Amino acid sequence: MAGLTLTGFETKTLAQSKAELDELFKNTFGVSLGSEPDGSIPPDSVAGQLVGLLADREAEIWEVMQALSSSFDPDNATGKALVALCALTGTLPNPERKSSGVVVLTGDPGTVLTVGRGVSEATSGARFLTTAAVTLSLDSSWATSTAYAVGDRVTNGASPARIYQATVAGTSAVLGSGPSGTSSVIADGSVTWTYCGEGTASGVSAVESVEAGPYAAATGTLTVIDTPITGWLSVRNLADIKVGAYLETDAALRIRRENEITGNANGTLDAIRAKLLRVGQGGANPVLDCVVFENTTMVVSVDGLPPKSIEAIVLGGDDQALFDTVLATKDAGIESHGNTAGSSNDSAGFPHVVKFTRPTEKLVWIELDLIKDVGRYPLDGDAQCKQAVLDWHTSANGYTFGKDATVWGISTSLYKVPGVLKVSGVRLGFAPAPVGTADLPIAIREIARFDSSRITISSTGGTP
Numbered sequence: 001m002a003g004l005t006l007t008g009f010e011t012k013t014l015a016q017s018k019a020e021l022d023e024l025f026k027n028t029f030g031v032s033l034g035s036e037p038d039g040s041i042p043p044d045s046v047a048g049q050l051v052g053l054l055a056d057r058e059a060e061i062w063e064v065m066q067a068l069s070s071s072f073d074p075d076n077a078t079g080k081a082l083v084a085l086c087a088l089t090g091t092l093p094n095p096e097r098k099s100s101g102v103v104v105l106t107g108d109p110g111t112v113l114t115v116g117r118g119v120s121e122a123t124s125g126a127r128f129l130t131t132a133a134v135t136l137s138l139d140s141s142w143a144t145s146t147a148y149a150v151g152d153r154v155t156n157g158a159s160p161a162r163i164y165q166a167t168v169a170g171t172s173a174v175l176g177s178g179p180s181g182t183s184s185v186i187a188d189g190s191v192t193w194t195y196c197g198e199g200t201a202s203g204v205s206a207v208e209s210v211e212a213g214p215y216a217a218a219t220g221t222l223t224v225i226d227t228p229i230t231g232w233l234s235v236r237n238l239a240d241i242k243v244g245a246y247l248e249t250d251a252a253l254r255i256r257r258e259n260e261i262t263g264n265a266n267g268t269l270d271a272i273r274a275k276l277l278r279v280g281q282g283g284a285n286p287v288l289d290c291v292v293f294e295n296t297t298m299v300v301s302v303d304g305l306p307p308k309s310i311e312a313i314v315l316g317g318d319d320q321a322l323f324d325t326v327l328a329t330k331d332a333g334i335e336s337h338g339n340t341a342g343s344s345n346d347s348a349g350f351p352h353v354v355k356f357t358r359p360t361e362k363l364v365w366i367e368l369d370l371i372k373d374v375g376r377y378p379l380d381g382d383a384q385c386k387q388a389v390l391d392w393h394t395s396a397n398g399y400t401f402g403k404d405a406t407v408w409g410i411s412t413s414l415y416k417v418p419g420v421l422k423v424s425g426v427r428l429g430f431a432p433a434p435v436g437t438a439d440l441p442i443a444i445r446e447i448a449r450f451d452s453s454r455i456t457i458s459s460t461g462g463t464p
Contacts, residue, residue, distance in 0.1 A: 002062070009069035011062050018055040025051060074257060078250050091257040092282030094248040096212035101241035103130070103207050103222055104153075106163045106197030109138040111231030118226030119207065119235045123380060126215040128222060128241075134203035136231070139163055142178030147171050148191050153202055156180055161200045165238060167453075168192035168432055184220055184238075184453050185432065192432055194453065195220075197234025207237075209244060217241040218386060219453035240390070240451050256281075269294060272312065275329045279317040287317035291401055291444070303444075309335040312356040313401055313445055320344075323354040359447040364405050365434045365454045369425030370414065371462035377419030382459065385420070386452040388413045393450040402444035407437065421462045 002012035022041050026034050033041045041048045071081035083093055105113055113134045120127050142154040148166045155161050156178040164179040170190030172178070179186040179193040186193040196202060207222070209215040222237040248256075260274050269292045280286035292312045295305035305311055310330055314322055319342055326336050327344040338357035345351050366389065378384060392413035393405075411423040427434045432454075442448050 009066060011066045012058075014055055014059040017058045017062075018051060021051045021054055021058075074254060082250050082253060086253055086257045089257065089261055090278060091253070091260050093253050094245065094281055094286060095283070096247045097244040097284065098212045099126070099128070099209040099215040099217070099241050099244035101128075101207055101217065101222070101237050101239065102204060103128075103235050103237045104163075104165065104196040104202055104204055105130075105134055105136065105232065105235050106202045107136050107199040107233040108231040109136060109201040111136040111201065111229070113203070113205070113229070113232060116227075117205075117229075117232075118210075119222055120224040120226050121215070121217040122221050122223050123383070124216070125224075126217060127210045127226065128207040128215075128217070129210060130205040130207050132205045134205045136199070136201035136203045138201045142172065144172055144176070145174050145189075153196060154178065155200050160198055162198055163196040163200070163202050164193040165196050166191055167194050167238075185456065194238055195236070196238070197236050199233045207241075212244055213246050214243045215241070216243050216387070218383065218390070219451060221383070239453060269310070272310065272326070272329045275325050276312055276314055276317070276322065279321045279325055285316060285318055287322075288315045289400060290314045305337055306335055308333070309337045311337040313338075313359055314356050315359060315401070315447065322356055326354050326356055327352055357445055359401050359445055360443075361449045362430060362440070362442055362446050363449050363451070363454065364440060365429050365432050366410065366450070367425070367427040367434055367456045368410075368414070368423065368458070370420055370457060370459040371422040371424055372459045373419040373421055373464045374461040375419070377459070378417070381417060381419060382457045383452075384417045385414050385457055386455045388416050389455060390450055390452060393448070401447055402442055403448065404442050405440040405448045405450075407439055421464060 002010045002016065022034065025041060025047050029047065033045070033047050036042055041051055043049070043052060071077045072085070074082065074085050077085050086092065103119065113130065113136070115130060115133050117130045118127060119130070139153045139155050141157050142164075148154075148171070149169050150166055152166045153163055155163055158177065158180065162180070164186065168191060170192070172191050173189040176188070179188050182195040184194045186195070217237055218240050219238060220236055222241065223235060225232065225235055260278055273290050273292045276290045276292070277287050290312060292310060293305060294310045295301040295307060298307045300306055312322075312326060319340065323342040323344040327346065330336060336355045338355035340358050341353060341355045343351045344354045368385065370385065372381065389410055392409055405428055407426045407428065410426055410428075414420050414423050427437055428440050429436050430440065440448070
């Protein structure tokens with residue numbers, strides 16, 4: 001029977017509505033209306049057309065009732081109805097976020113660049129806008145035997161003039177004319193430079209995508225000037241753009257709601273982790289991952305936790321919100337431990353010292369040797385290979401603590417690129433020009449960080 005039953009809501013179908021109306025019309029106006037061989041009312045008759053119109057309207061009403069019933073079921077509710085249900089237990093959908101990053105702008109001294117100057121990714125055309133006004137300032141000329149720090153920018157004195165930024169601190173060469181070319185890795189004595197752009201002056205601005213969503217721009221690809229003005233010669237991102245996101249899907253919101261409901265209690269490790277994972281959800285800086293450890297003994301643990309203490313390792317989220325959450329969810333008398341300390345007030349207004357741990361970011365440099373099928377390897381094959389490594393890192397290791405950077409994982413990710421015949425060499429390290437061929441260990445309080453600017457690819461032709 002259609003309607004609200006013991007097993008849930010059952011919708012009456014259009015065919016059922018039509019059959020019931022057929023019987024109602026025949027009982028009211030005479031069985032002679034049902035002149036079809038099966039006894040039904042002919043659909044092209046006046047009575048049959050009325051039955052059809054009424055059945056369609058009735059079906060619409062049943063559909064509305066079905067939608068209303070589903071709106072109270074988290075497994076079936078969608079859109080605003082699902083958001084309202086999730087809000088009852090404190091789960092809010094993660095909002096859409098714009099992709100963002102930083103670019104170096106170069107050109108002539110004194111050039112004024114207002115907010116909202118447009119730049120694009122060279123291949124995809126993804127558009128970004130600057131978020132700060134910048135006046136290009138004259139950079140100093142490169143000099144021999146000079147100590148340079150990370151972030152220092154110089155001109156090379158060549159014609160046309162170019163600007164370079166130090167990515168590894170050191171002392172410049174005793175002889176020579178300084179960095180040259182447009183590479184992202186340029187050796188000069190013990191300094192490493194990256195190319196920034198053309199000109200003698202530079203400035204820095206944050207950028208964000210015009211629209212919210214996962215718009216990517218690997219290092220050195222945000223180079224197209226969409227809104228040119230006199231004196232602005234180049235733009236370049238020296239690190240990968242932080243990819244944004246679309247509005248969280250209904251499916252993802254349902255899963256997160258289930259995970260958070262399991263942590264509605266206080267005190268247990270699962271409950272503490274669940275509460276921390278809620279911090280910042282629905283905002284611009286949500287917690288991305290979290291693990292919680294405890295020491296139940298009366299002595300310091302082998303990994304440094306004090307007696308009767310907990311340690312939360314957290315990626316993302318605002319510090320104060322995390323301090324407040326740890327205090328509100330841990331058991332009384334249990335010490336919080338970590339490398340980030342702050343204060344939080346209890347319900348009576350008394351302050352407490354609260355700690356948690358921010359993971360140590362381990363920057364990974366990668367050198368890859370490939371054998372390729374020249375006929376199938378794309379023109380932008382090297383860029384695709386870098387992106388394949390970054391995609392693997394994000395899915396396998398991204399936002400996850402203690403996951404090693406593995407030679408196997410990096411190698412296998414490359415075979416998705418057309419024309420890659422063999423990965424003949426993989427060298428990994430925590431510094432430029434790596435020579436190691438073994439996996440890089442990442443401790444539980446660390447997280448591996450990949451960036452296309454730290455991936456170098458050498459490819460040679462081979463026979464399929």
